[in-house]
Amino acid sequence: MNVLNVAVAGLGTVGRETVRLLRARRAELKERLGAELRLVAVADRAAEREARALGLAASVVRYRDPLDMARRAEADLFVELLGGLETPKRFALEVLGRGKALVTANKRLLAHAWPEITGAARTGGARLAFEGSVAGGIPVLRALDLSFSGDRVLGIDAILNGTTNYILSRGEEGLSPEAALKEAQHLGFAEKDPSMDLSGQDAAQKLTVLAGLVTGGWLKPGSFPVAGIEPVTARDLSFARERLGMAARLVASLRFTGKPGAPAVEAAVTPTLVPLGHPLAAVRRQYNALLVHTASAGDLMFYGQGAGAGPTASAVLADVFVLARDIRGGLPAAAAAARRLILTSPDHTVSSFYLRLEVLDRPGALARIADALADAGVSIAAIHQDPVSGRRSVPVMIVTHPAERGRFERARKRIMSLASVKPSHCAMRMMA
Numbered sequence: 001m002n003v004l005n006v007a008v009a010g011l012g013t014v015g016r017e018t019v020r021l022l023r024a025r026r027a028e029l030k031e032r033l034g035a036e037l038r039l040v041a042v043a044d045r046a047a048e049r050e051a052r053a054l055g056l057a058a059s060v061v062r063y064r065d066p067l068d069m070a071r072r073a074e075a076d077l078f079v080e081l082l083g084g085l086e087t088p089k090r091f092a093l094e095v096l097g098r099g100k101a102l103v104t105a106n107k108r109l110l111a112h113a114w115p116e117i118t119g120a121a122r123t124g125g126a127r128l129a130f131e132g133s134v135a136g137g138i139p140v141l142r143a144l145d146l147s148f149s150g151d152r153v154l155g156i157d158a159i160l161n162g163t164t165n166y167i168l169s170r171g172e173e174g175l176s177p178e179a180a181l182k183e184a185q186h187l188g189f190a191e192k193d194p195s196m197d198l199s200g201q202d203a204a205q206k207l208t209v210l211a212g213l214v215t216g217g218w219l220k221p222g223s224f225p226v227a228g229i230e231p232v233t234a235r236d237l238s239f240a241r242e243r244l245g246m247a248a249r250l251v252a253s254l255r256f257t258g259k260p261g262a263p264a265v266e267a268a269v270t271p272t273l274v275p276l277g278h279p280l281a282a283v284r285r286q287y288n289a290l291l292v293h294t295a296s297a298g299d300l301m302f303y304g305q306g307a308g309a310g311p312t313a314s315a316v317l318a319d320v321f322v323l324a325r326d327i328r329g330g331l332p333a334a335a336a337a338a339r340r341l342i343l344t345s346p347d348h349t350v351s352s353f354y355l356r357l358e359v360l361d362r363p364g365a366l367a368r369i370a371d372a373l374a375d376a377g378v379s380i381a382a383i384h385q386d387p388v389s390g391r392r393s394v395p396v397m398i399v400t401h402p403a404e405r406g407r408f409e410r411a412r413k414r415i416m417s418l419a420s421v422k423p424s425h426c427a428m429r430m431m432a
């Protein structure tokens with residue numbers, strides 16, 4: 001097989017760059033692979049216009065309907081870069097059902113349809129790769145899949161969302177979260193509607209993909225705690241930095257437990273304070289990083305650009321290359337068994353917590369807060385109240401001693417029901 005035919009669905013930001021790289025690197029790829037990777041078809045609503053702009057040969061078939069391409073194109077390898085859920089899902093199931101290889105960068109598709117997609121790959125004996133779906137250009141999925149084969153991945157603490165990291169790290173430089181978001185949008189890497197990013201849902205989808213890759217099971221979206229950065233204010237960021245020597249990051253965490261064949265996982269996405277000397281505090285602006293904890297190799301940090309046309313297309317093309325090499329080598333598709341994933345609650349995880357409250361200036365208000373914490377078994381390590389200057393409410397910052405998450409959450413609920421505490425507040429886990 002001296003030629004492998006490739007079809008690309010979606011000629012948007014990533015699709016166009018993938019096609020450009022595929023053509024620009026044609027000679028190198030051919031030399032390394034010992035075969036030509038030939039683009040034979042593209043699909044996009046504006047396929048004709050985009051193909052012309054990319055200077056594609058007339059022999060490259062243009063489809064307006066990606067599903068039509070999935071059914072008809074004579075390709076060995078299909079690349080899905082459409083975005084969204086329904087059409088990509090039908091596209092993926094069609095391609096895998098035909099036993100063809102599929103590369104996708106679609107975290108939403110993988111997070112919401114993990115059992116169907118991996119099931120279709122298994123049934124169809126088809127290859128599937130999705131490096132670009134998590135942390136863009138950082139080649140961490142292949143490392144998790146292969147490089148720790150002789151080791152055991154114990155857990156992952158990761159910054160998986162560039163928009164929230166930009167906001168939090170620019171905040172340390174004195175910019176308000178609102179101004180930092182505007183700046184990120186202006187620079188073109190934050191979405192016009194950033195709600196999936198700010199709420200932690202984007203990071204949660206990526207966590208599902210990571211958990212699926214490591215365990216073979218489906219960490220169902222909505223089944224684990226996810227909190228975003230909306231409550232974090234400039235005051236929290238400056239207090240954390242100046243008084244606590246810490247920086248806020250949106251950390252997506254996984255802890256793998258259970259036995260071989262019966263994996264269990266604990267998962268959470270939560271705004272977290274990390275000491276300024278911690279590797280995750282050094283991750284600034286739109287960068288992503290994954291701190292992978294392993295049994296034998298120790299802790300490893302993967303760092304780089306988590307999105308953008310270049311980094312994502314680089315990951316997509318690497319997937320195309322690796323799958324093409326496997327096809328050429330006649331390797332059977334790696335059909336890992338589907339596993340039932342046991343979800344363990346993070347309620348017993350122990351850490352200190354930061355809690356900022358707006359408390360009405362009333363006698364006994366602080367005592368009631370302290371009682372709520374004490375009744376849940378959470379003890380206070382430090383408490384700070386800004387001087388009252390004729391305001392009806394004052395910010396109160398509390399740092400707890402290490403406590404179980406479940407106990408802290410119980411106390412928080414009770415505190416938020418107190419008449420002397422306003423609803424707006426911020427809670428962050430503190431990493432040692």
Ligand SMILES: NC(=O)c1ccc[n+]([C@@H]2O[C@H](COP(=O)([O-])OP(=O)(O)OC[C@H]3O[C@@H](n4cnc5c(N)ncnc54)[C@H](OP(=O)(O)O)[C@@H]3O)[C@@H](O)[C@H]2O)c1
Nearest residue numbers: 010011012013014044045081082083087105106307308312
């Ligand atoms: N951009 C990044 O930095 C990045 C990073 C990591 C992963 N990803 C993932 O990569 C994928 C592609 O992202 P992107 O930023 O390249 O998206 P994009 O710029 O919106 O490109 C998607 C392209 O596919 C076309 N398309 C979508 N649905 C179609 C349909 N049903 N029929 C025909 N054409 C259709 C779109 O046409 P219309 O515009 O007409 O809808 C558009 O040209 C997504 O899954 C995304 O999550 C992106």
